[in-house]
Amino acid sequence: MIQRANAPGRETASALGLFFSGAASALPIATGYIPVAITFGILVVNSGLSFLDAVLASALAFAGAAQFMAAGMYATAVSAAGALPGGLSLAAGLQIVLAGWLLNLRHLLMSSVVAPNVAGSPSLSRRSLLAFGLTDEVFGVATWRIAREGPLRPAFLLGLEAASYSAWVGGTALGASLGEVLPPSLRAAMGLALYALFAALLAGQVRSRRPGPVAGAAISGAALNVLLRGPLSLGPGAAFPLAMIGGALVGWYLSRPAGQGGGSSRNSSSAQSSFSGRNSFSSQKKEVLP
Amino acid sequence: MTDLTLPWIFVCLGLFFGTYLGRALPFWFSRMESLPEPVARFLEVVPAAALGALLFPDSLLGSPPLIAATVVALAFVLTLRGLGLTLVVLITIGLAWGGFLLLPG
Known part of the structure; x- marks a missing residue:
């Protein structure tokens, strides 16, 4: 399937072939997601939540940095109130959700780049499905393909997203089941690795x-x-x-x-294109979370 | 430990709605395909501002500050030098684990 989709006659490749070609293109994303997702699963279980809680978060949100933030804020809020994991106040819950929304507003920008570059004007339900999987990394690979080969076929994008999603949810499940087995010193180290991850993501922002x-x-x-x-x-x-x-x-x-x-009246078009607008995203690498 | 925690479910649903809406709006309304330039510029720096606030002060509160600061600085520099995310996470977990094993208590 993969060979067929990559062959010169790609235009006539079946939807299934395109799907698998997209899934194969998700390999670099998956290698980045799995260790991070394992860390997320461990973190959630460490904060007193369950295996299913961890998997649910990854399955619903599919939003790495926001999930880490939510898990951290949740644990802090519950321990500050001296309550059991189930004892979260409404105000604290709303704060977590609001912070997550703010953090994920950037996806608006990424979707506005990819949406007009999906070929063949798919139906509303298909567009709604494709929108769900558009993480930072999927965006990075998708824009790279768009720059090289023009608009994306919906089946290709769906394969790319489905494989990335499987790696993220599967990694979370693996981490959440490991969390209760690993020695405390390693679990503490993985808790700290969360901040290493944030620092690495920030460096990725500086680079791109x-x-x-x-x-x-x-x-x-x-x-x-x-x-x-x-x-x-x-x-x-x-x-x-x-x-x-x-x-x-x-x-x-x-x-x-x-x-x-400022006082300068010089034409601003060159400064604009260096930072804002669509081009600045095309250099994005897989150093950012979903 | 296999049952779901009710408030956490609501947090996850809330995250889902907010995140999905941001991803889906440009797929639903073609008018949103080009955001106004000032809005696009604001959205581009939101992740950096968020990561700065996520890192400090919390990274230095929960663990011995020396280990935490080393891990954070190392991860930043290694990524800036072009090392991939997977390697950076694995190296820092190993380093922090060693630190925790060496430190008494």
Whole structure:
């Protein structure tokens, strides 16, 4: 199937052949997802939630960084209230969901790049299905294909997404079942690896975009969060969205095209194309989570 | 430990709706295929701001700060140098595990 889909007569390849060709293209994504998903599964089980809780999160959200954030905020909120894992307050729950939404707003941008590049105007239900699997990494591979070969066939995109999704959910299940077996020292290390992951993702952002605005956003986001949590003693759920919006505003201000706000009146088109717009995403690599 | 936890289910459903809506809107409405430039610029720096706030102060609170700071800095530098995500995660887990085994308590 894979050979057939890759052959020159690709235009006439069956939908099944395209599906498997897409699934084969997900291999680099899967190798990135599985260890991260295992870590997520372990983290969820470590915070007192169950195997099914971990799998449910990955199956429904399919959103790596937001899932890690939700699991971390959930554990903090429950332990701060001194409650059992089931004892989450409504306010804390809403804070977690709101923070996750903010973090995932970026997908709006990625979908707006891929949606017009799906060939053959598929039906509404198919488009709705294709939208579900569009993570950062799927976006990275999809835009790479679009740049090389033009619009994507829906079956190819579906195969790419289905294989990535299987790796993410399967890795979570594996991690969640390992979580109760591994020694405490290794589990503690994997909890810390979460922050290593965030640091690596941030480095990926610095690499794939203009470093100035990215660094400005990250540093101000971090500084604001430290300030809100420490001296202003806000809870993590309230502090995080504020710090994230504040940091993004700083990055947004730093990334404004030359000539706006400043005294310079020079044409801003070159500065714009270096950071904003569609081109800046095409260099995205698989260093970002779903 | 195989049963579902009710508040967590609602958190997952909430995450699903928000995340899916963001992914699906441009597939449903072709008008959203080109976002206004200022909005696109804001959305592009949201992940960096979020990651900064996710890292600090929490990374330094739960574990011995020396191990935590080393792990965070190493992961950042290795990725900046072009090492893949899988390797970075495996190396830092190994390093942190060694640190935890060496440190008493």
